[in-house]
Amino acid sequence: MEMFSSQFGSNLAGLMFIWTIYRHYLPPKIHEAIEYFTSRYTHKLASFFSPYLDITFNEYSNRFNRNEAYDAIQSYLGEKSSTEAKSMNANYDEGAKSLLIKLGDNEEIMDDYSGVQVWWSFVKQHVEQPVISYYRNSNELRHYTLVFHAKHRKFILDKYLPYVFEEGEAITNRNKKRKLYTNGDDGEMWDNCIDFKHPARFGMLAMEEAKKQMILEDLQWFKGAKEYYAQIGKPWKRGYLLYGPPGTGKSTLVAAMANLLDYDIYDLELTAVKNNKQLRRLLIETTCKSIILIEDIDCSLDLTGQRAEKKEGDEEKADEKDPLKNKHAGEKEAKDKKKKGSDVTLSGLLNFIDGIWSACGEERIIVFTTNHVDKLDPALIRPGRMDLHIELSYCRYEAFKMLAKNYLRLESHPLFETIGNLLEEIDVTPADVAENIMPRSLKTTTAEDCLKKLFVYLEKSKKEKKLKAEQELMLEGGEKLASGEISG
Numbered sequence: 509m510e511m512f513s514s515q516f517g518s519n520l521a522g523l524m525f526i527w528t529i530y531r532h533y534l535p536p537k538i539h540e541a542i543e544y545f546t547s548r549y550t551h552k553l554a555s556f557f558s559p560y561l562d563i564t565f566n567e568y569s570n571r572f573n574r575n576e577a578y579d580a581i582q583s584y585l586g587e588k589s590s591t592e593a594k595s596m597n598a599n600y601d602e603g604a605k606s607l608l609i610k611l612g613d614n615e616e617i618m619d620d621y622s623g624v625q626v627w628w629s630f631v632k633q634h635v636e637q638p639v640i641s642y643y644r645n646s647n648e649l650r651h652y653t654l655v656f657h658a659k660h661r662k663f664i665l666d667k668y669l670p671y672v673f674e675e676g677e678a679i680t681n682r683n684k685k686r687k688l689y690t691n692g693d694d695g696e697m698w699d700n701c702i703d704f705k706h707p708a709r710f711g712m713l714a715m716e717e718a719k720k721q722m723i724l725e726d727l728q729w730f731k732g733a734k735e736y737y738a739q740i741g742k743p744w745k746r747g748y749l750l751y752g753p754p755g756t757g758k759s760t761l762v763a764a765m766a767n768l769l770d771y772d773i774y775d776l777e778l779t780a781v782k783n784n785k786q787l788r789r790l791l792i793e794t795t796c797k798s799i800i801l802i803e804d805i806d807c808s809l810d811l812t813g814q815r816a817e818k819k820e821g822d823e824e825k826a827d828e829k830d831p832l833k834n835k836h837a838g839e840k841e842a843k844d845k846k847k848k849g850s851d852v853t854l855s856g857l858l859n860f861i862d863g864i865w866s867a868c869g870e871e872r873i874i875v876f877t878t879n880h881v882d883k884l885d886p887a888l889i890r891p892g893r894m895d896l897h898i899e900l901s902y903c904r905y906e907a908f909k910m911l912a913k914n915y916l917r918l919e920s921h922p923l924f925e926t927i928g929n930l931l932e933e934i935d936v937t938p939a940d941v942a943e944n945i946m947p948r949s950l951k952t953t954t955a956e957d958c959l960k961k962l963f964v965y966l967e968k969s970k971k972e973k974k975l976k977a978e979q980e981l982m983l984e985g986g987e988k989l990a991s992g993e994i995s996g
């Protein structure tokens with residue numbers, strides 16, 4: 509290695525030369541003793557005189573744990589190797605987005621950080637006794653070695669290595685396929701897991717531009733706010749409450765958030781969780797950089813006792829008249845049945861969000877979605893628990909223009925204004941608009957056909973709304989007539 513041909517190298521060469529000349533004049537016993545001594549201690553001697561230090565990072569910390577530092581270094585050097593190393597290993601690891609490049613066996617690479625040079629090498633050693641670990645049994649030991657000049661000791665330990673670990677972790681996260689987890693029927697574990705491939709992006713979301721920007725900025729701020737949270741002494745997590753009628757994009761927004769931040773999603777089916785203890789265990793098993801999602805929080809549990817039950821009854825009656833709100837009635841009934849078997853309490857859920865255990869991971873976002881924000885206990889959504897309350901609402905002109913641009917590649921059209929006026933008059937969800945402007949066939953349906961279809965749908969909805977209002981008025985008049993409030 510280049511750095512070993514330093515001052516010590518030349519001193520050693522001098523000693524070797526003297527030794528070669530004079531060793532024949534020594535008695536054999538002394539000669540042998542010196543040979544034995546030098547063969548045994550040359551390495552120690554060399555390292556004693558060498559101005560260089562080395563650190564070894566083994567693959568496993570013990571039989572049961574991989575060394576996280578090793579994994580971070582592997583990712584960090586992998587990225588460097590792809591441009592600088594002569595010999596590399598490439599794998600298509602399960603769970604990775606693309607081909608993974610690693611530093612080749614017994615290969616060396618130089619790194620330069622803030623003008624300080626260091627040397628990394630990847631060492632594979634064959635051992636006679638197989639190494640038995642939780643992960644694999646093998647006759648191979650692997651480690652990374654870092655060599656640097658002794659005068660940089662403090663810099664390497666305080667600055668360079670933390671930088672390598674952070675970069676390595678970031679690279680691992682970028683390369684990792686995102687996952688969508690849900691708790692199984694017994695509620696115990698996150699045992700259902702698939703690759704998360706939802707295509708939703710912020711650019712596709714139809715909502716007021718200002719609101720979208722606000723959410724985007726909040727998320728980006730949160731992602732980089734590690735030090736801020738540490739400074740104010742709070743766990744690095746954030747709560748979002750998304751509320752609005754069905755089909756206004758709550759779930760789509762969660763998917764867009766996960767895509768933006770590169771987070772996994774834990775979709776928590778609260779009704780399948782048997783008790784608070786199980787809830788806590790599920791929380792502990794979530795990883796950092798994740799969104800913990802509880803959909804339809806208002807129908808997940810009897811969280812508010814008497815007060816909620818009364819309100820729920822009232823509102824259910826009102827909902828019977830509203831076909832839109834009735835859309836999810838079947839689903840909610842099933843959840844109602846399930847939630848009776850769960851002993852999770854409001855205080856259990858509050859502890860889940862911000863109790864002492866909620867700090868066991870970092871960089872996590874908890875999202876609640878609901879169609880009925882007024883049904884939720886104020887304690888559940890107070891500031892600090894749910895930091896941001898976001899209303900997703902019916903589709904108005906601005907949101908429609910985004911959908912038209914996204915679905916039809918149209919930025920303007922003579923029908924836009926008429927459609928815009930109709931959307932201001934009636935409440936239609938972005939899901940309804942999207943459904944109507946989606947071309948049935950890309951070959952035969954033109955953008956204009958789609959707009960016309962939406963126009964017809966909106967006109968029809970407007971007439972229905974008018975008819976409904978007239979019927980209600982008549983019903984009201986009839987009731988008043990019957991009660992004698994007005995005379996015929």
Ligand SMILES: Nc1ncnc2c1ncn2[C@@H]1O[C@H](COP(=O)(O)OP(=O)(O)OP(=O)(O)O)[C@@H](O)[C@H]1O
Nearest residue numbers: 712713714753754755756757758759760938939942
């Ligand atoms: N704001 C929006 N922007 C773009 N597309 C939307 C929006 N809202 C709804 N959609 C479309 O409608 C479909 C349904 O939306 P989504 O499931 O996100 O609604 P939701 O608010 O979660 O409804 P629910 O309350 O029933 O769960 C989505 O697949 C998406 O295509």
Ligand SMILES: [Mg+2]
Nearest residue numbers: 758759803877
């Ligand atoms: Mg939804």
